[in-house]
Structures are given as C-alpha cells and as structure tokens.
Amino acid sequence: MTETTRSAESSASGATLYLACELGSTKWTLGFTVAPAQRPRLRQIAAGDTGALGQEIVAAKRRFGLAIDAPVRSCYEAGRDGFWVHRWLVAAGIANVVVESSSIEVNRRARRAKTDRQDACKLLALLQRSAGGEPRVWSVVHVPTPEAEAQRQLTREISTVGEDRTRARNRIHAVLATQGIRLALTPRFLEVVAEAQTGDGRPLAAAWRARLAREWAYLKMIESRLRTLKAERAAQIAEGQDRVADVARRLCTVRGVAEVSAAVFSAELFGTRTFANGRQLGALTGLVPVPYRSDQGVRDQGISKAGRPEVRRLALQLAWGWLRWQPTSALTLWFRRRFDAAGGRSKRVGIVALARKLVIALWRYVVQGVIPEGAVLKAARP
Numbered sequence: 001m002t003e004t005t006r007s008a009e010s011s012a013s014g015a016t017l018y019l020a021c022e023l024g025s026t027k028w029t030l031g032f033t034v035a036p037a038q039r040p041r042l043r044q045i046a047a048g049d050t051g052a053l054g055q056e057i058v059a060a061k062r063r064f065g066l067a068i069d070a071p072v073r074s075c076y077e078a079g080r081d082g083f084w085v086h087r088w089l090v091a092a093g094i095a096n097v098v099v100e101s102s103s104i105e106v107n108r109r110a111r112r113a114k115t116d117r118q119d120a121c122k123l124l125a126l127l128q129r130s131a132g133g134e135p136r137v138w139s140v141v142h143v144p145t146p147e148a149e150a151q152r153q154l155t156r157e158i159s160t161v162g163e164d165r166t167r168a169r170n171r172i173h174a175v176l177a178t179q180g181i182r183l184a185l186t187p188r189f190l191e192v193v194a195e196a197q198t199g200d201g202r203p204l205a206a207a208w209r210a211r212l213a214r215e216w217a218y219l220k221m222i223e224s225r226l227r228t229l230k231a232e233r234a235a236q237i238a239e240g241q242d243r244v245a246d247v248a249r250r251l252c253t254v255r256g257v258a259e260v261s262a263a264v265f266s267a268e269l270f271g272t273r274t275f276a277n278g279r280q281l282g283a284l285t286g287l288v289p290v291p292y293r294s295d296q297g298v299r300d301q302g303i304s305k306a307g308r309p310e311v312r313r314l315a316l317q318l319a320w321g322w323l324r325w326q327p328t329s330a331l332t333l334w335f336r337r338r339f340d341a342a343g344g345r346s347k348r349v350g351i352v353a354l355a356r357k358l359v360i361a362l363w364r365y366v367v368q369g370v371i372p373e374g375a376v377l378k379a380a381r382p
Contacts (some may be wrong), residue, residue: 020123167169256325
C-alpha cells in the first residue's frame with residue numbers, strides 16, 4: 001500500500017504568519033504562508049468582510065501550527081480601497097504595508113498569465129523577501145493620517161468638479177457642432193439657441209433645444225458648486241487654524257504664488273507630509289529625470305511622472321509665472337543663463353528643471369524659513 005506524503009503544517013516556535021491580500025471590487029483573495037518553501041494557503045472572502053478576514057487569519061495560524069498570538073505581517077496593493085484596510089489591520093496588531101502597484105516586478109513577456117491567486121502568491125513571495133531584509137523589493141506607500149487625508153479632499157474636489165465643468169462645456173459644443181452651429185457659452189445662451197439655425201439653414205428642432213437646455217442647466221449647477229468650493233477654499237486660507245491653512249498663507253506671501261497653487265501644494269505636499277531632503281520631494285512630484293543607459297544604448301525617457309498630475313501641472317505653471325514675477329531671483333537668472341539662448345525644446349525641458357528647483361525652494365521656505373535667493377515677497381495687506 002502506497003502512503004501519500006504531505007508537507008509539514010507546523011513551524012518552529014516564534015514563526016511569523018505572512019498574509020498577502022489581493023483586493024477586488026467583489027471578492028478578496030488571501031494568501032497565507034510561513035516560509036518560502038511552504039505551499040501557500042489561498043482563500044477567498046467577500047470584499048470588505050473584515051470579520052471573515054479575522055477568521056481566516058485565525059484558521060491559518062491553526063493550519064500552520066502557530067500560536068494564537070503569533071505575529072502577522074501583511075501587504076496589499078494600493079488601489080480603490082484606499083487606506084482603511086491598512087488601518088483596520090494595524091488596529092488588529094498586524095504589521096501591514098501598502099505597496100505601490102507599479103513597483104511590483106512582473107514577467108516581461110508580451111503575454112503572461114495573471115489571476116488573483118497568482119497575484120496573491122507573488123505578493124507573498126515579495127513580502128517574505130522584504131521581511132528578510134532584501135532592499136528595494138518594492139516601493140511602500142506612505143499612509144497618511146486620517147486627518148491629513150481629510151484635509152486634501154477640498155482641493156481634490158475642486159479639481160474633480162473643474163474637470164466635470166470642462167466635460168459639460170465640451171459636450172454642449174459637440175452637440176451644437178453636429179448641427180453646424182458655433183455659439184459662445186454666454187449668459188444669454190438659451191435665448192440665442194432658441195433662434196439658432198442649423199448649418200444647412202433649418203430652424204433647430206425642439207428636441208435639440210430641449211437637450212441643450214438640460215445640458216445648460218447641468219453646467220450651471222456645476223459652476224455654482226465650483227464657486228461654492230472656491231469660496232470655501234479662500235475662507236480656509238484666510239481664517240483656518242490648522243497647519244494646511246497656515247502653510248498656504250505662508251506660500252501666498254511669495255510674489256507669483258496665488259491661492260490655487262498655495263492650497264494644492266499645502267494640502268498635497270508641505271502641510272500634510274514630511275520630507276527628509278529635496279530628493280524625496282522631487283521624486284514625489286514626478287519631476288525627476290529617468291535615465292536609460294544599457295551598454296551603448298542611451299535613451300531619454302523624460303521625467304518619472306510619479307505622484308498626482310495636478311501637482312506636477314501646477315508646478316510647471318508656477319515655474320512659467322516665476323520667470324515673469326520674480327525676474328531677479330537666482331532661479332530665474334539660472335534659467336535665463338542656461339536655456340534662453342538655446343530656445344525651443346530646450347526651454348521646455350529647462351522649465352521642468354526650474355519647476356523641480358522651485359518646489360524644493362518653496363519647501364525650504366515653509367519648513368526652514370529660507371526665502372528663495374533673490375525672491376521678492378508680497379507687500380503686507382492692510
């Protein structure tokens with residue numbers, strides 16, 4: 001009679017349980033193991049069911065022969081679930097890390113198998129390598145405090161509503177274009193539409209006018225919401241007592257920095273995060289170059305474009321404005337000396353470098369009180 005063998009289910013005293021969570025919109029795939037050679041225990045639970053997650057952790061400890069109080073290390077990829085799962089795991093005594101998805105190594109073949117189970121096993125392997133001391137296995141996301149996360153919502157909502165406004169305006173123009181009509185979106189828009197004729201000389205049909213009236217009402221609602229949000233942002237900068245408002249007010253004292261960039265930089269960077277040096281700040285904004293050099297092959301890959309696009313876009317706009325409003329500053333003189341003569345594409349490349357230097361200079365001004373060399377502050381308001 002042949003006996004079947006099975007891998008050992010117990011581990012040495014003091015072993016750690018490793019948990020990888022692959023979070024989906026309807027289900028979560030959990031992977032458990034205690035050692036690289038151990039076959040992972042894979043389970044599926046309903047998305048967001050923390051009770052089932054706790055039960056599976058207990059069951060995994062029992063399956064691998066661990067004590068009920070054995071330490072647990074876990075990880076999951078940053079995504080739509082945000083950071084509430086991390087906070088629940090930490091509150092349960094689990095050492096969790098949130099991983100940046102783009103930093104996870106993958107097979108470079110054109111076609112590769114990908115399932116939630118395979119992703120969970122891959123995360124498990126990387127988690128054990130990271131816990132074993134291997135450096136640069138992946139990039140870990142800095143989890144903000146609940147307060148810091150809440151303080152970013154106003155500027156992000158303004159950005160989202162602004163995008164909705166652009167889409168609504170573009171949709172109205174697109175509807176008009178299908179009938180050969182070009183109109184400006186002025187306050188008298190509905191009156192003009194009522195008398196408009198199509199490109200082939202026909203009166204605009206009632207169905208088109210009705211749709212445009214509804215689109216116009218929707219646009220007016222969005223614009224009203226946007227005005228309310230901007231008024232709230234201005235009030236927070238003027239009267240707020242938290243660090244985000246204080247940093248925004250300080251940024252507004254620099255000539256060339258207005259409320260929009262001050263509010264976003266404070267909420268996304270200076271008011272809710274801490275940086276050890278300018279390199280960390282530059283990396284977060286995505287304005288750092290990404291070289292590619294292999295043997296004799298050298299290729300310019302541009303900048304990393306990490307972080308929020310809105311922050312990077314505002315930094316570039318601020319850099320162009322800095323050249324105008326701070327013509328005698330050291331940064332402006334450096335840009336003029338380095339890129340003015342070249343012109344063309346060189347100036348567009350140089351403005352990225354100026355934006356990176358400017359963000360770092362503003363960070364030093366906020367944190368250390370060091371005014372950018374040669375910069376002029378605004379006159380105090382009466």
